[in-house]
Amino acid sequence: MHEWPLLIFTITMQAAIGxxxxxxxxxxxxxxxxxxxMFHLFKIPLIVIALLSLVGLGASFAHLGxxxxxxxxxxxxxxxxxxxxxxxxxxxxxxACVNAAWALYRKKISSWLLLVATxxxxxxxxxxxxxxxxxxxxxxxxxxxxxSFYGTTFxxxxxxxxxxxxxxxxKQKMELEAKQFLKIALITVLxxxxxxxxxxxxxxxxxxxxxxxxxxxxxxVLSSYQGMIASRWVISVLGIALLGYLVLSSNKKYLVNLxxxxxxxxxxxxxxxxxxxxxxxx
Amino acid sequence: MVQMGFxxxxxxCTGCNACVVACKDKNDLDVGINFRRVYEHTExxxxxxNQGITQNVQTFFTSISCNHCDEPKCMENCPTTAMYKxxxxxxxxxxxxxxxxxxxxxxxxPYGAPQYNEELGKMTKCDTCLDxxxxxxxxxxxxxxPMRAIEFGPIEELREKYGDTADVRGLPSxxxxxxxxxxxxxxxxxx
Numbered sequence: 001m002h003e004w005p006l007l008i009f010t011i012t013m014q015a016a017i018g019x020x021x022x023x024x025x026x027x028x029x030x031x032x033x034x035x036x037x038m039f040h041l042f043k044i045p046l047i048v049i050a051l052l053s054l055v056g057l058g059a060s061f062a063h064l065g066x067x068x069x070x071x072x073x074x075x076x077x078x079x080x081x082x083x084x085x086x087x088x089x090x091x092x093x094x095x096a097c098v099n100a101a102w103a104l105y106r107k108k109i110s111s112w113l114l115l116v117a118t119x120x121x122x123x124x125x126x127x128x129x130x131x132x133x134x135x136x137x138x139x140x141x142x143x144x145x146x147x148s149f150y151g152t153t154f155x156x157x158x159x160x161x162x163x164x165x166x167x168x169x170x171k172q173k174m175e176l177e178a179k180q181f182l183k184i185a186l187i188t189v190l191x192x193x194x195x196x197x198x199x200x201x202x203x204x205x206x207x208x209x210x211x212x213x214x215x216x217x218x219x220x221v222l223s224s225y226q227g228m229i230a231s232r233w234v235i236s237v238l239g240i241a242l243l244g245y246l247v248l249s250s251n252k253k254y255l256v257n258l259x260x261x262x263x264x265x266x267x268x269x270x271x272x273x274x275x276x277x278x279x280x281x282x
Numbered sequence: 283m284v285q286m287g288f289x290x291x292x293x294x295c296t297g298c299n300a301c302v303v304a305c306k307d308k309n310d311l312d313v314g315i316n317f318r319r320v321y322e323h324t325e326x327x328x329x330x331x332n333q334g335i336t337q338n339v340q341t342f343f344t345s346i347s348c349n350h351c352d353e354p355k356c357m358e359n360c361p362t363t364a365m366y367k368x369x370x371x372x373x374x375x376x377x378x379x380x381x382x383x384x385x386x387x388x389x390x391x392p393y394g395a396p397q398y399n400e401e402l403g404k405m406t407k408c409d410t411c412l413d414x415x416x417x418x419x420x421x422x423x424x425x426x427x428p429m430r431a432i433e434f435g436p437i438e439e440l441r442e443k444y445g446d447t448a449d450v451r452g453l454p455s456x457x458x459x460x461x462x463x464x465x466x467x468x469x470x471x472x473x
Contacts, residue, residue, distance in 0.1 A: 065383020065403030072362035072380045082361035082386050135389035136355065136458065211392050211454045213346065214321060281389070 003278040005063035010128060011156070011267070011274055012056035013089060014149060016096060017121030018157015019049045019164070022188065024114035026165065026181060031111070036174065038109040045164035046109075050100040052160075053093045060089070081134050085127035092117060092124045125149050137281035138210035139203075139218045147199030148277065152270045154192030158185040159239070162246075163263040167256045178255075179247065186243045189266070193236060196273070218280060225276050232272040239265035285352070285372035286410060287437030287462030289444050290345050292471055294431040297322055297343035304426030305347070308411060315397045317408040318347040318423050323452035323471065342468035344452055345432060347408040347423065348395035349461030350374045356387035356396055364405075365396075372462065375409050378402070392454035393461070410434065437462040 023042055030036050061067045076083040095117035102110050129149040132140035162185045169178035207218070222229070242262045246255060297320050305311070305318040326339040350373050357365040357374060364380035365387055367373070376396075381404040387396040388405070396405045411421035419425065424432045433440065441464055448456035448463045450471040456463070 063384065065385070065398065065400075066381065069362065069380065069382040072364065073382055073384065074361070075363045075380070076361050079358045080361045080386075082359065082384065086361060131386070134359070135386075136392055136454075137389050140389075211458055213392060213394050213452070213454055 001275065001279050003063075005059045007271065007274050007278055008059035009056045009063065010149070011152065011271055012052050012059065013092070013128070014125060014153040015156035015160050015267075016049045016053040016056065017092065017118070017125060018153040018155070019045065019052070019160040020096060020099070020114060020121055020157070021118045021153075022157050022161035022185070023049075023165075024111065024118045025184065026161065027109060027111055027114065029180070029184075030177060033177070036177065037172075039103060039107050040172075041165060041168050042109050043103055044168070045161065046096075046100040046103050048164055049160075050093075050096045053096045057089075057093055060086075081127060081130040085124065085131055088120060088124040088127050092120045095120055122150075122153075125153050132281070135281070136211040138208055138212075138215065139221075139280035140277075141208040141211075142199075142203060142206040144199035144203045144206065145277075147195045147202075148273065151192040151195030151199065152274070154188050154195065155266055156270055158188035158192070159243070159259075159263045159266045161185065162243075162259045166246075166259045170252065170256060175252075182243070182247045186240070186247055189240060189243060193240070221280055222276075225279065228272055229276055232269045232276070235265055235269040235272070239269060283369060283372055284436045285350070285438070285462055286435065287350060287440055287464065288347065289433040289435075289440045289464045289466075291429075291431040291433075291444075291466040292342055292344055292450065292468040293466055294429040295320070295343045295345055295468075296429060298428065300426045300428055301345050301423035301432060304422040305408070308414070308422035309406075311397075311406075312399070312401070315399060315406065317395075317397065317406070318345060319394065320345045321452055325451075325470070340470040342471045344450065344465070344471070345423070345427075346393050346395075346453070346463075348374055348391075349393055349448075349459070349463040350410070351459035351461045353458075353460045355390040355392070355459050359390045360387055371410075373410050373412070374407070375412075376405055376407060378404050381405055392458050437464070440464045 023045055027038055064070060073086045074083055077087060099113050099117055102113055129146040133145045165181060166178050239262055242258060246258055299320050301318050302316055302320055309317060321344045322341060324339060324341040328335055328337045354374050362380045362382050364377045368375060383403040385398050396407045399406045414421060421434050424434050444464045444466055447465050447467055448461050450465050450467045
């Protein structure tokens with residue numbers, strides 16, 4: 001496995017995109033609640049999301065053999081999905097930073113900026129998946145790639161937003177809002193898991209036969225990663241159970257710590273899923 | 283434009299790898315980088331009978347480099363436009379001033395032609411020995427083949443002489459990139 005930079009890039013970018021989406025959704029649901037100070041609530045999350053997307057940018061450079069030529073990657077927008085992805089990723093990173101800068105400078109949140117960043121982010125996830133599904137690598141050349149990337153976006157976005165918002169909500173005694181948001185996050189995670197599950201169910205039916213000379217058979221590669229695939233699902237189920245506990249529990253003592261543990265659990269499970277994705281092709 | 287291409291006579295190829303070695307030597311390629319490769323395709327197996335062990339194993343070899351395709355996926359997907367087709371002879375080459383070393387062409391070439399050079403941080407590949415050809419010589423692989431199983435020339439002429447088969451067992455479908463390749467299939471290799 002030599003695609004670590006790409007693994008870090010896709011995971012961080014998708015977490016950042018999902019995170020922005022969850023923030024936009026939170027402020028949309030609570031826009032009429034005057035007791036909520038969105039600026040105080042979103043300040044740290046927006047900075048973390050901007051930093052996360054910059055980490056993704058750094059990882060994408062680490063993947064390049066000649067990073068000094070990086071600007072050339074925008075020359076083939078007409079036919080290369082990688083060019084398109086790099087353009088849209090750049091736009092998203094710019095918007096993530098603008099959202100954070102706007103909040104810090106104006107001391108308020110722009111719901112429009114959050115919405116634009118979310119939409120650009122979702123297009124970016126499509127472009128990221130299109131790079132792989134348009135390649136000749138059999139296991140990537142499937143709708144599974146799209147479902148897996150959007151699944152990760154929803155899952156990591158939801159748990160990232162939980163870890164970033166819940167502590168502040170509890171500190172500000174906004175327990176009702178915290179509980180409501182935890183419920184939404186749990187549903188979002190389940191939607192993400194559903195995307196993964198549908199992708200895996202369709203995988204054998206939609207995967208194109210290997211078109212590259214002397215490439216390794218998918219079944220053979222998958223069989224040597226059985227343990228990792230099983231662990232990824234066990235960990236995901238644990239994560240869902242933990243989120244469920246957070247939704248139902250009235251014990252406030254460990255809720256903050258547990259929300260960070262939920263984030264770690266899902267970073268681990270999505271990271272493992274992406275690892276298997278890359279060993280299938282690279 | 284005259285489109286150049288390769289003819290491979292698989293009936294004659296013994297899998298000696300002289301073409302691979304000549305290419306490595308000419309281009310000073312490190313271990314792991316092979317602009318030309320010989321693929322071995324084996325089918326069949328062994329069985330026990332009253333007469334002892336009988337076998338029906340079939341093996342043949344296909345020597346493949348870049349096929350300078352009519353629709354090169356490497357070029358279509360290269361984000362930098364570093365991969366391009368020369369107007370004068372349709373040979374696919376890489377502009378190292380543009381290449382960023384993202385390796386995306388590797389995922390898009392059915393024949394495994396683009397090869398990553400760690401030291402350069404860029405992609406490299408067969409350029410049909412442009413310098414030798416300018417000096418009036420044959421590409422190194424053609425000159426080195428002891429069986430005279432490789433020819434290089436205008437693809438129209440090669441197709442006129444040898445037909446237009448580019449699909450044999452073990453090779454990806456020619457419909458993906460329309461390679462400028464003609465193969466005289468080994469008797470066991472016909473699709």
